Amino acid sequence: MSEENVKQLIGKVFNDIATGIETGGFSNKVKVGITLLGSEHGIENIVKGAELASKRNNSYEVVLIGPKVETELRVVEANDEDEQHKKMEELLDSKEIDAAVTMHYNFPIGVSTVGRVVTPGVGKEMFIATTTGTSSPHRVEAMVKNGLSGIITAKAMGIENPSIGILNVDGARQVERALKELNENGYDINFSESMREDGGSVMRGNDLLTGTPDVMITDSLTGNLLMKIFSSFNTGGSYEALGFGYGPGVGDGYKRNILILSRASGIPVVANAIEYGADLAKGNILNVNKAEHKKAKNAKYDEILKGLTKEKNKSEASEEEVKAPKKEIVTGSISGIDIMELEDAVKELWKNGIYAESGMGCTGPIVMVNEEKLSKSIEVLAKSGYTTQESDHC
Numbered sequence: 001m002s003e004e005n006v007k008q009l010i011g012k013v014f015n016d017i018a019t020g021i022e023t024g025g026f027s028n029k030v031k032v033g034i035t036l037l038g039s040e041h042g043i044e045n046i047v048k049g050a051e052l053a054s055k056r057n058n059s060y061e062v063v064l065i066g067p068k069v070e071t072e073l074r075v076v077e078a079n080d081e082d083e084q085h086k087k088m089e090e091l092l093d094s095k096e097i098d099a100a101v102t103m104h105y106n107f108p109i110g111v112s113t114v115g116r117v118v119t120p121g122v123g124k125e126m127f128i129a130t131t132t133g134t135s136s137p138h139r140v141e142a143m144v145k146n147g148l149s150g151i152i153t154a155k156a157m158g159i160e161n162p163s164i165g166i167l168n169v170d171g172a173r174q175v176e177r178a179l180k181e182l183n184e185n186g187y188d189i190n191f192s193e194s195m196r197e198d199g200g201s202v203m204r205g206n207d208l209l210t211g212t213p214d215v216m217i218t219d220s221l222t223g224n225l226l227m228k229i230f231s232s233f234n235t236g237g238s239y240e241a242l243g244f245g246y247g248p249g250v251g252d253g254y255k256r257n258i259l260i261l262s263r264a265s266g267i268p269v270v271a272n273a274i275e276y277g278a279d280l281a282k283g284n285i286l287n288v289n290k291a292e293h294k295k296a297k298n299a300k301y302d303e304i305l306k307g308l309t310k311e312k313n314k315s316e317a318s319e320e321e322v323k324a325p326k327k328e329i330v331t332g333s334i335s336g337i338d339i340m341e342l343e344d345a346v347k348e349l350w351k352n353g354i355y356a357e358s359g360m361g362c363t364g365p366i367v368m369v370n371e372e373k374l375s376k377s378i379e380v381l382a383k384s385g386y387t388t389q390e391s392d393h394c
Contacts, residue, residue, distance in 0.1 A: 100258050104263065156279075339365045349369065
């Protein structure tokens with residue numbers, strides 16, 4: 001056993017002894033800490049949320065971290081936000097608490113949070129991956145990582161085979177191709193189908209409202225906006241009343257179960273976030289994180305991510321002066337191409353002697369070609385990495 005593990009074990013033992021002396025007995029309950037300072041609604045808002053969580057579920061213990069307050073809950077004293085975060089980290093690292101909920105916390109690059117909302121269409125819960133933090137400075141790579149983080153979180157919450165959908169934002173089609181490649185390499189991914197008639201795993205706004213997938217993949221900025229809308233659409237925006245908060249920070253090798261709340265989170269969301277943290281601790285999210293990353297890496301996850309950031313060749317190709325072939329009637333359309341790559345895809349067909357135009361079709365961006373050259377065009381674009389051989393066309 002390493003020195004670090006010994007220290008953590010000793011810390012937990014002393015904490016259990018202290019708890020036993022204080023309460024007259026020893027508890028194996030999951031312990032969730034929550035910091036008190038930083039809320040726009042004041043300390044009382046957080047305390048009431050913590051007390052609500054403690055009263056409605058006795059399967060976990062809530063520990064407050066911050067200034068001393070009048071409450072029956074245990075308080076670990078800290079006088080400012082920096083101090084309370086240091087205390088929180090110490091409690092986590094010593095295993096005195098199993099999860100922590102806080103506000104305005106800086107995660108390292110590579111870690112971002114998976115939010116949990118109740119969708120207004122049918123009242124279904126859905127995870128939004130991700131909502132704060134930065135998985136990668138590269139947009140598409142970040143969204144692929146967000147997808148894995150969403151799957152990890154859903155599995156830790158007891159969903160054995162979570163369905164995933166990719167929100168129709170810039171980069172969605174590239175993310176879809178990367179995840180399908182990961183799936184083909186042996187990392188099983190359960191792709192959801194849009195509720196819209198044309199289906200597909202790229203989700204529309206309707207799918208957000210009905211919670212079509214268990215996990216909705218998007219970039220963190222969009223995810224953050226969605227969390228705010230879902231949480232406060234019926235309160236005018238200043239008070240987040242619905243949902244479970246912005247969720248746990250997840251990333252390769254990350255070893256702390258820390259969940260994020262908005263400073264605008266109200267009492268119900270505070271209580272839900274604490275319960276979310278407790279459930280993730282019970283589901284061993286840190287172990288799930290480690291195991292799922294290992295399985296993904298065995299399916300060439302790292303190689304796929306590296307391929308996403310190698311844009312030099314495509315950038316150079318897009319800058320080449322490519323002349324269009326003789327114009328033809330274009331009634332055949334190919335979807336599944338990301339908006340950011342649309343014009344490059346058209347030029348790729350031109351280079352191969354196929355006249356093409358860009359447009360907007362029933363499922364988003366499309367490349368239009370002569371109907372007789374549709375199969376050949378799909379083959380060219382698939383070979384160049386712009387779409388897949390089985391790509392749907394409108």
